[in-house]
Amino acid sequence: MIAIIDYGMGNLHSVSKAVERLGYEAVVTADPAVIEAADGAILPGVGAFGDAMENLRETKLDEATKAYAASGKPLMGICLGMQLLFSQSEEHGVNEGLDLLPGKVIRFQGDYKVPHMGWNKLSFLQTDSPLFKGLEEGHVYFVHSFHAKPEVAGDLLATTDYYQQVTAIVGRDNVYGMQFHPEKSSELGMQLLGNFLALTGSPVVQR
Amino acid sequence: MLAKRIIPCLDVKDGRVVKGVNFVNLRDAGDPVELASTYDQEGADELVFLDISASVEGRATMIEVVKRTAGEITIPFTVGGGISHVDDMKRLLRAGADKIAINTAAVLNPSLVSEGARKFGSQCIVVAIDAKYNEAWGEWEVFTHGGRKETGIKVLEWAREIERLGAGEILLTSMDADGTKDGFDLKLTRAVSDSVGIPVIASGGAGRIEHFSDVFAEGHADAGLAATIFHYKEMTIREVKDDLREKGVEVR
Numbered sequence: 001m002i003a004i005i006d007y008g009m010g011n012l013h014s015v016s017k018a019v020e021r022l023g024y025e026a027v028v029t030a031d032p033a034v035i036e037a038a039d040g041a042i043l044p045g046v047g048a049f050g051d052a053m054e055n056l057r058e059t060k061l062d063e064a065t066k067a068y069a070a071s072g073k074p075l076m077g078i079c080l081g082m083q084l085l086f087s088q089s090e091e092h093g094v095n096e097g098l099d100l101l102p103g104k105v106i107r108f109q110g111d112y113k114v115p116h117m118g119w120n121k122l123s124f125l126q127t128d129s130p131l132f133k134g135l136e137e138g139h140v141y142f143v144h145s146f147h148a149k150p151e152v153a154g155d156l157l158a159t160t161d162y163y164q165q166v167t168a169i170v171g172r173d174n175v176y177g178m179q180f181h182p183e184k185s186s187e188l189g190m191q192l193l194g195n196f197l198a199l200t201g202s203p204v205v206q207r
Numbered sequence: 208m209l210a211k212r213i214i215p216c217l218d219v220k221d222g223r224v225v226k227g228v229n230f231v232n233l234r235d236a237g238d239p240v241e242l243a244s245t246y247d248q249e250g251a252d253e254l255v256f257l258d259i260s261a262s263v264e265g266r267a268t269m270i271e272v273v274k275r276t277a278g279e280i281t282i283p284f285t286v287g288g289g290i291s292h293v294d295d296m297k298r299l300l301r302a303g304a305d306k307i308a309i310n311t312a313a314v315l316n317p318s319l320v321s322e323g324a325r326k327f328g329s330q331c332i333v334v335a336i337d338a339k340y341n342e343a344w345g346e347w348e349v350f351t352h353g354g355r356k357e358t359g360i361k362v363l364e365w366a367r368e369i370e371r372l373g374a375g376e377i378l379l380t381s382m383d384a385d386g387t388k389d390g391f392d393l394k395l396t397r398a399v400s401d402s403v404g405i406p407v408i409a410s411g412g413a414g415r416i417e418h419f420s421d422v423f424a425e426g427h428a429d430a431g432l433a434a435t436i437f438h439y440k441e442m443t444i445r446e447v448k449d450d451l452r453e454k455g456v457e458v459r
Contacts, residue, residue, distance in 0.1 A: 013303045017278045047328040113429060115330050115375055117406050119210045119252055119459040139210060139459040141283055143330045143375075162209055184305065186247070186281045 002202055003038035005065060006030045007055045010044030011183075015078065018183035022194045023204040032064040040200030041068050045080025049089040049105065049146070052080055053096065062098060069100050074174050074199045082170065082177030083148055091146050100175050102151040112163045115145040120160040120180075122168055122188075129157050129171060131195045140168070140185035140192070147179065174199075210457045211423050212252035212430035213444050214408060215437045217242060219288075220259050222268035226438055236438065240275045246437070247280040250444045252459055254280070255308070255378070255432060258288030270302050277303025285333055287378075291316075296323050300331060308333040308378055311351040314358060314365070317372055324373030333408075334369045335378040338362045338395055347395055354382050362395070363402050370403045377403065378432065381411040388414025388436075396426035408432050416442055416450045423456050 002024050004016050012028045019026035019042070027034060035041055043065055045052055056062035069075050077085045086097045089105035097105070108114045119139040124132050142160065148167045150156050157176075158169035169192075170177040176196060182189035217224050219239050226236040236242075243254055256276070258269045266289060273286055286299050287308025296307045313320050313334050323332045339357075341348040347362035366377060379399050381392030391412045400407040409428035413419065413436055422428045436442050448458045 011300075011303070011305070013274070013301070014277050014305075017303075018281070046331070113404055113406050115405075116209065117330065117376065118212050118429065120208070121210075142209075143283075145329065181283070184281065184283045190281060 001025045001027055001038050002197065002200065003035045003041045004028045005035060005041060005043045005061055007052065007059050007061045009047045009052050009055055010078075010081065011046055011181075012044060014181075014183045015042060015044045018190065018193055019197065022190065022197055024197050024202050025205050030059055030061060032060065032067075035061075035064050035068055036071070038068075038073070039202035040074045040197060041065070041076070043075065043077040043081035043084065045078065045082075045084060047080060049080065049083060049091040049097070050093065050095045052084055056084070056098075066098060066100065069098075069175050072174050074176065074196065076196050077177040078183075079144065079179060079181055082179050083146060085170070085175060085177050086148050086150070089146060101155055101170060101172060101177070103149050103155070105146050105148050107146050108162075110163055115143055116147070116162045116166065117143045119185075120162060122158045122160055124158050126157045130199055131157060131169065131171065131176065131192060133195055135188065135191050135195070138188040140180040140182065140189050142168075142180045144179060148177075208457050210252070210459045211428075211451065212408075213250075213419065213447055213458070214253045214255055214430050214432040215246045215251050215444070216255040216257060216410070216432050216434040218257050218259050218434065219269065219272060221262070221265040222272055225259070239272050240279050243276050243284065244279050246444070247282050250448060250459070251282060252430070253282055254284040256284060256286045256288075258286065260289070270298060273299055273302040273304050287333070287335060291319070293319070293322050293326060296327060296331070300327055306331050306333050306376070308335045310335040310337065313369070314349060314351050314360065317368065320369060320372040320374050324375070329373050329375035332374050333376045333378050334374040335380065336362060336365060336369075336399075337380050337382055338392075338399075339382040340395070347398075350382060363398060366399045366403050370405050374405060376406045376408065378408045378410060384412030385410075387412055390414065390418040391422040391426055391428070391431065393421060393426040396422055396428050400427040400429070406430065416447055419447050420451055420454045420456060423451070424454075
């Protein structure tokens with residue numbers, strides 16, 4: 001069973017439908033006990049970093065998420081969910097994140113359109129990552145105004161190019177993050193999500 | 208680099224896709240979820256659903272359409288039509304829409320844009336502008352109520368205001384070009400796109416394949432939207448993208 005962490009901000013429906021489409025049981029939950037028992041967990045997120053951290057703290061799901069990361073079972077942050085894994089963000093003032101991955105989240109600045117919105121091509125940096133098994137680089141759907149700068153080079157698994165190198169996929173041990181929306185990125189998105197879910201060892205209930 | 212986007216638009220009334228010109232002689236053209244799925248498979252980058260239901264029941268049916276669509280397609284979709292309150296936005300986003308589009312309501316109550324952006328994030332808020340050239344002014348005027356009411360507001364000023372309020376994207380329809388099939392309104396699109404720092408979707412006037420490369424090169428649009436030419440299968444998304452690729456435009 002895959003837990004989709006519900007802290008009040010995230011496209012829970014799209015994410016859980018995508019997980020189900022890949023053949024896994026998805027449970028949208030705010031219950032720390034359910035999360036703890038899950039084979040894999042996904043932290044979705046749409047909206048502002050500060051609001052998200054506030055919600056996570058109020059619901060105590062920040063602790064549940066950190067505990068899950070410490071358990072060693074696969075955890076994935078999507079979009080804002082990925083940004084929350086980091087140490088801090090400069091969105092609406094400096095905000096502390098979950099600090100599971102060292103680094104910070106900064107705003108796109110420059111003479112180009114913000115948000116970075118649309119389909120952009122992935123470059124796989126660590127080609128032997130299990131996330132990229134059997135996959136070729138292609139386009140996925142991004143929509144974000146802030147982007148993460150991991151401190152540790154080894155945590156950066158894939159990038160994309162938007163007037164600079166932009167962090168697209170991160171990962172360290174069991175903790176992963178995708179800046180784009182795999183559930184909204186057609187074939188490649190589903191394959192990437194599928195490779196993550198395969199790591200959980202969760203039983204496939206239907207295909 | 209970021210690819211240019213091709214976006215089909217579907218008019219939905221009471222849960223069915225309808226075809227017609229200027230909302231006259233509307234004919235049932237199928238199930239929105241099925242059509243959405245077909246467009247997804249054909250390579251559409253995003254979809255826009257425009258809810259033209261006039262009744263409360265029609266609007267409620269749209270929520271069901273959104274839920275089913277979110278479960279079926281794997282590309283982002285935007286829902287617009289009759290959204291006038293933050294609660295409308297919340298219902299549609301919770302049902303699975305990725306973005307919501309507001310038009311008349313934003314003009315009548317601009318704080319709706321900032322409220323929506325604050326609550327759900329700018330990336331969810333698309334503001335649609337219906338623009339018509341005003342000869343006396345020498346620039347474009349904002350129209351509301353399905354293009355029926357002039358507002359006295361200048362499009363370029365409104366576009367900048369929308370951005371300031373927190374909209375994530377602008378869906379710009381040229382009333383002059385719409386239905387003509389003579390091409391997108393390049394001057395209008397370029398003027399708006401160059402004056403804001405948020406993405407602009409061009410809409411209205413697409414009739415030939417090369418109109419798309421024009422609106423990206425000349426019009427500086429980030430995306431091109433069309434309804435008729437795709438519905439009536441006058442061209443396919445694949446054909447449009449092949450042409451763009453040949454001309455060196457980045458597409459998915």
